Amino acid sequence: MTSTSEPTTSQAPEHLNSTGCVIKSTPDKGRGVYAGRLIPRSTVVEISPILLFSKEEYENHGKHTVLDHYTFVWTDGRMALALGLGSLFNHSSSPNVSYSLDTKTDSIHYTTVRDVEAGEELCIFYGHKLWFSPADSNYTQIEGPEVEDGWGGLVAVEHDVQITNPYEEGDQAEIIPENELPFVRLKPPPDEEDPESIRTIQAWVVDVPDPRHITTLLKWLKQVGLDGPELGHLKRIRKARDTTSLLLGTTPELPPLPANLDLPAPYKLPVPASSALTMPSLDLKSALWPTMYTPKRKDEPEPWTRGKLRWAWDVMKRTVDAAITAQRESDEFPIAAHIPAPHEPSGAKGISFVSCDTRKTTKHPLRHAAINVVRQLADYRASQGTGSALPPFGASQEAPLEAGEVRNGSNYLLTDRHLFITHEPCVMCSMALLHSRVKEVVYLYRMPQTGGCGGCTCLPTLKGVNHRFAILQWKADAKYGIFSLSPLDLNSTVDA
Ligand SMILES: C[S@@+](CC[C@H](N)C(=O)[O-])C[C@H]1O[C@@H](n2cnc3c(N)ncnc32)[C@H](O)[C@@H]1O
Numbered sequence: 001m002t003s004t005s006e007p008t009t010s011q012a013p014e015h016l017n018s019t020g021c022v023i024k025s026t027p028d029k030g031r032g033v034y035a036g037r038l039i040p041r042s043t044v045v046e047i048s049p050i051l052l053f054s055k056e057e058y059e060n061h062g063k064h065t066v067l068d069h070y071t072f073v074w075t076d077g078r079m080a081l082a083l084g085l086g087s088l089f090n091h092s093s094s095p096n097v098s099y100s101l102d103t104k105t106d107s108i109h110y111t112t113v114r115d116v117e118a119g120e121e122l123c124i125f126y127g128h129k130l131w132f133s134p135a136d137s138n139y140t141q142i143e144g145p146e147v148e149d150g151w152g153g154l155v156a157v158e159h160d161v162q163i164t165n166p167y168e169e170g171d172q173a174e175i176i177p178e179n180e181l182p183f184v185r186l187k188p189p190p191d192e193e194d195p196e197s198i199r200t201i202q203a204w205v206v207d208v209p210d211p212r213h214i215t216t217l218l219k220w221l222k223q224v225g226l227d228g229p230e231l232g233h234l235k236r237i238r239k240a241r242d243t244t245s246l247l248l249g250t251t252p253e254l255p256p257l258p259a260n261l262d263l264p265a266p267y268k269l270p271v272p273a274s275s276a277l278t279m280p281s282l283d284l285k286s287a288l289w290p291t292m293y294t295p296k297r298k299d300e301p302e303p304w305t306r307g308k309l310r311w312a313w314d315v316m317k318r319t320v321d322a323a324i325t326a327q328r329e330s331d332e333f334p335i336a337a338h339i340p341a342p343h344e345p346s347g348a349k350g351i352s353f354v355s356c357d358t359r360k361t362t363k364h365p366l367r368h369a370a371i372n373v374v375r376q377l378a379d380y381r382a383s384q385g386t387g388s389a390l391p392p393f394g395a396s397q398e399a400p401l402e403a404g405e406v407r408n409g410s411n412y413l414l415t416d417r418h419l420f421i422t423h424e425p426c427v428m429c430s431m432a433l434l435h436s437r438v439k440e441v442v443y444l445y446r447m448p449q450t451g452g453c454g455g456c457t458c459l460p461t462l463k464g465v466n467h468r469f470a471i472l473q474w475k476a477d478a479k480y481g482i483f484s485l486s487p488l489d490l491n492s493t494v495d496a
Contacts, residue, residue: 019045021085021122028135029090032121039116042168045097046110048086053079069131072108074101082108091134092123094352099124113314165313172307173345181304182313183442186454186471187461188301193280194467197415197437200270200288203231204248206263211244213261221248224255233275235290247271247289311343312442315420316474318354320444323369323422323488326356333357334488335496337369337421339377339414353377357496368496370421370429374436377413412437422488424451424473426495430459433469440470445488450495 014036015023022036039045053062053071058079062068070087074080081087086108089097099110116122208214214237221227221236226249238245248254248266257263271289276282278295285291304312315338323336335357341350355372359365414436419425423445425433430452433441447455453471460468490496 017046017085019043021045023085023088026090026121026135031088032090032123033085033088035116035118035120035122037118039112039122041112041114041116043112044109045112045122046085047102047105048082048084048108048110050074050080050082050086050106050108052106053081055079080108086110089122089124091126091130092121093125093134093354095123095125096120097122097124113318165310165317167306167310167313170306172305172310174306175303176306176309178301181475182309183472183474185301186473187458187468188470193278193284194437195284196412198281198284198288199273201250201273202268203234203250203271203289204254204266205238205245205269206248206257206266208244208246208263210261213263214244214246216258216261217246220258226251226255231271233292233294234271235292238290305345307345308343311340312420315340315352315418316442316444319420319422320488322354322356326358327488330356330358330361332360333490333494333496335369335421335423335490337373337419337425339373339417339419342417351380353380366428368426368429370419370425370496371432373419374413374432381413414438418442421496423447423490423496424453424455426450427452427457427459428495434459434465434467437467438469440472442472442474444474445490445496446473447490447492447494447496449492 016036020035020037020039022034023031024034026032033046050072052074055078058071062071062079067081071079071081086099089099089110096112096114096116097110098113099108101108110122110124112122206217208217218227218236228249230250231247234247236247238247254266257266269289272285272291275292275294276285279293282291282293319336319338322338323334326332326336327334336354337356338352338354340352353373353376355369355376357369358367358372412435414433416439418440419433419438420442422443424443424447425441426447427450430441441453443453449456451457452459454473458471459465460471
């Protein structure tokens with residue numbers, strides 16, 4: 001019989017710390033740290049005291065032992081072993097925990113970067129040069145010659161500057177005035193001018209063989225409360241050839257239609273989810289159902305809430321951190337690109353992808369950060385076995401896809417998605433983003449000589465291209481809030 005005080009190997013005890021972290025065995029990474037309950041974002045889950053080894057001590061002894069897989073490079077070049085939970089966080093390329101050094105107390109602080117669900121593993125990012133094959137499908141191994149770092153496994157913890165997201169505090173639903181946004185809009189968001197990007201909702205429609213019955217039906221819609229504003233962006237009546245049809249509503253069930261009119265059975269139809277902002281969009285949407293035309297005024301950009309800015313700031317911060325790491329550890333250009341999980345008011349959900357420029361280590365001139373990250377996403381989709389039949393990200397409000405059905409851009413990689421990048425993408429990358437139907441590109445540094453998003457040319461405004469995307473540039477004064485280290489200097493002739 002097994003008692004709780006006599007654990008067996010098959011029923012190992014779980015160690016729970018006061019912030020809800022549990023040590024458990026993982027299937028493929030040895031032990032790991034898991035959330036024993038929901039752990040909110042920005043929770044300091046662990047403060048690990050460290051044990052320091054001198055360089056000589058480490059070179060002569062520690063390095064030749066298992067310690068080599070557990071040690072951090074400390075600020076002064078000594079090696080640090082985190083005591084407590086600190087040594088048990090496994091690596092992920094999409095970490096949910098960040099860590100920072102406290103040199104005053106010789107400890108490392110581990111903080112969640114997003115809400116972590118009960119049962120989820122808590123992981124940190126070790127760096128780009130791993131000494132093991134990661135059980136993490138999103139990881140892109142940097143190719144190239146092995147570099148002897150000689151100094152333990154984990155990435156160096158170099159600074160103790162605590163950077164906090166300026167949008168963390170306050171009402172997350174508050175709309176931030178345009179002049180207080182951390183970026184400028186170089187190009188407004190596009191309207192849906194591409195059949196693949198048009199969002200639809202399912203609505204009930206009935207064909208009305210005798211047009212004289214329309215008036216009676218309009219009165220009936222009022223009586224049963226189906227004349228609400230949710231379909232206000234559409235016209236109620238469609239006349240197509242010799243059939244007149246009436247839009248009834250979007251309720252799951254319909255009340256019985258007036259029996260005396262002898263109408264055919266109503267049916268469901270995908271209709272546009274919003275009005276048309278441009279003439280090309282009007283044509284496309286009206287082909288589905290007659291749609292209202294409500295052109296946007298020039299001074300009426302899409303509002304940004306504090307919550308969405310908080311998301312964008314975190315995304316850009318992580319992009320910058322990846323670029324710094326790529327340069328520091330692999331001597332790459334400090335360029336990184338990030339396709340984040342889409343923002344949701346309840347918190348970003350889904351998978352995000354981060355890649356760096358790898359053209360130096362791979363000796364491959366086309367391995368730019370933006371191309372690498374689009375490929376990472378494509379590989380992920382392919383690995384899921386759903387390939388082109390994946391629904392577009394952010395299409396959660398639509399009816400589920402039938403097996404094998406392809407709809408609304410599911411063949412495109414970036415429909416409805418943002419790309420954050422440290423430097424304005426070059427012409428080649430801008431074209432790749434255009435082909436992938438990206439929604440918005442956000443960058444920190446403009447590249448006047450090489451950029452394809454406003455620098456030397458602006459791909460999405462060229463005549464003949466079949467997709468438009470929005471372009472945002474981080475403001476110079478807002479930029480430095482995001483860096484912990486030096487700016488990401490790049491020669492102006494480099495194509496990012
Ligand atoms: C600092 S330790 C982490 C705790 C370790 N799992 C344990 O049980 O002691 C680093 C070691 O964990 C394993 N590891 C960490 N992250 C991993 C990952 N994503 N995939 C596979 N193994 C991983 C590797 O063996 C690595 O040498």
